Amino acid sequence: xxxxxxxxxxxxxxxxxxxxxxxxxxxxxxxxxxxxxxxxxxxxxxxxxxxxxxxxxxxxxxxxxxxxxxxxxxxxxxxxxxxxxxxxxxxxxxxxxxxxxxxxxxxxxxxxxxxxxxxxxxxxxxxxxxxxxxxxxxxxxxxxxxxxxxxxxxxxxxxxxxxxxxxxxxxxxxxxxxxxxxxxxxxxxxxxxxxxxxxxxxxxxxxxxxxxxxxxxxxxxxxxxxxxxxxxxxxxxxxxxxxxxxxxxxxxxxxxxxxxxxxxxxxxxxxxxxxxxxxxxxxxxxxxxx
Numbered sequence: 001x002x003x004x005x006x007x008x009x010x011x012x013x014x015x016x017x018x019x020x021x022x023x024x025x026x027x028x029x030x031x032x033x034x035x036x037x038x039x040x041x042x043x044x045x046x047x048x049x050x051x052x053x054x055x056x057x058x059x060x061x062x063x064x065x066x067x068x069x070x071x072x073x074x075x076x077x078x079x080x081x082x083x084x085x086x087x088x089x090x091x092x093x094x095x096x097x098x099x100x101x102x103x104x105x106x107x108x109x110x111x112x113x114x115x116x117x118x119x120x121x122x123x124x125x126x127x128x129x130x131x132x133x134x135x136x137x138x139x140x141x142x143x144x145x146x147x148x149x150x151x152x153x154x155x156x157x158x159x160x161x162x163x164x165x166x167x168x169x170x171x172x173x174x175x176x177x178x179x180x181x182x183x184x185x186x187x188x189x190x191x192x193x194x195x196x197x198x199x200x201x202x203x204x205x206x207x208x209x210x211x212x213x214x215x216x217x218x219x220x221x222x223x224x225x226x227x228x229x230x231x232x233x234x235x236x237x238x239x240x241x242x243x244x245x246x247x248x249x250x251x252x253x254x255x256x257x258x259x260x261x262x263x264x265x266x267x268x269x270x271x272x273x274x275x276x277x278x279x280x281x282x283x284x285x286x287x288x289x290x
Contacts, residue, residue, distance in 0.1 A: 015042030015076050016266050017239065019259075020208060020252035021057050022046070028053040031254055032060035036069055038259040044181075044206075044250055046080035046125055047110045049090035054079060054113040062115050072116060078179075079110045080125035080159065081140060099136055103143035107152065121179055122153040126160035133168050145175045157181060157206075163193050170201055181206035181250075186214040186281065190245070199246060208250040210238050217281050226274060233261050240270040241278040 019035040019042060021028055032043065043061070046052045061077075064070045081103055084095050093105035111117060122144055127137045147153045157179030158169060170176055180198050184191045184207035191207070198205040211234075217223050218234045227234055235251070239262055242249040251262050 013076070014204065014248060015040070016243075017262060018042040018044045018076070018078070018206065018248060018250040020044045020250040021053070022051050022252060024252070024254070025053060026056075027254070028056035029060045029063075032057050033063050034256055035259055036060065036064040038256060039263050040259065041070065041074055042076040042078070042248075044078045045114075046082055046123075047092045047106045047113070048080065048082040048087055048125060049092070050086070050088040054110060058113040058115045065115070076120045077114055077116060078121035078123060078157070079114065079119060080123040081106050081144065082125040083128045083136070083140070085128060086125060099139040100143040100146075103140055103147070107147055111152065118151060119153050121155045121157050122147070123157035123159050123179065123181060127158075127165050130162075131164070133165055138172075141169070141173060145173070148175055155179065159206075161194070163197055166194060166197060176201065177203055179204050179206055179248075181208060183207075183209045183213055184242075184247070185209075186217050190242075190247075190279065195246070205247050206250060207242055207247045208252075210242060210249055211235055211251070214238070217278075220281055222277055222281055226277065230274070232268070235262055236265050236268075237270070237274070237278065240265045240268065241275055244270045244275045245279070 017040065019032065019040040021032055021044060024031050035043070043057060045054050045057045047054050065072065084091065092109040093102040095102070097105065107122065110119065124137070124140060124144065128134050144153070144156055148156055155178035156175055158166065158177050159181035161180060161182065166180060180194060180203055182191050182194060182205070195205050223234065223237070226237060230237065232240070235258065239249045239251065243265060253259055253262065
């Protein structure tokens with residue numbers, strides 16, 4: 001292997017955007033390789049074969065290392081532990097094993113899949129219940145905390161989490177989450193309450209489905225006018241807005257041209273007036289005809 005295993009850097013550098021690898025199946029390797037060639041330096045995946053093909057992500061990473069496109073230390077790699085209820089029959093662990101052992105088996109499998117000896121972020125792929133945190137969730141989190149002390153995991157995170165669950169986790173966890181990853185709906189003020197909690201607790205909020213979950217805003221006259229005035233794509237405006245309000249946005253685009261357009265948000269700063277306009281469009285969408 002070439003450059004796939006190395007000592008973790010002292011400080012993780014957050015990427016401009018995360019490339020999300022969910023729902024790509026047999027195209028996962030090619031699309032991840034394309035994202036790396038295009039310039040993405042943050043990769044998000046999960047050890048959940050039901051929706052992700054983590055091993056194919058690792059194949060793309062090895063291809064990039066071998067081709068001198070990128071070195072491991074330049075990347076932010078994030079994957080997830082998924083409870084059995086969120087898996088299909090292709091589990092990365094023994095479902096009869098204690099949860100701590102399941103975390104260990106899933107983590108070892110992820111490190112092998114991704115051709116690395118450490119993760120920049122290891123995420124609990126959602127609590128096991130829609131309300132509160134179960135004893136099982138706490139057992140998993142404690143196991144994740146244990147691996148965070150070994151050098152195999154640099155930071156912990158949680159996804160698909162409510163404000164109440166996040167508050168409970170932060171109140172009692174020994175190691176606080178560094179990242180929260182949620183589907184981000186404009187109609188909830190772009191998950192405003194969770195974002196505010198994250199800001200107050202110095203947690204990085206990762207927003208996914210920023211485009212696919214919010215089709216209504218792209219038809220709104222205010223957004224169409226902003227696209228015309230700025231000569232930016234709708235995706236660039238939404239990702240630029242996300243960055244401006246402190247989010248780390250995910251994109252899972254399958255088009256190289258769109259990858260380049262998305263990464264181009266690093267070349268412009270969105271004005272405060274446009275940030276406020278996008279922040280406020282959600283309320284208008286819910287009360288006015290399009």
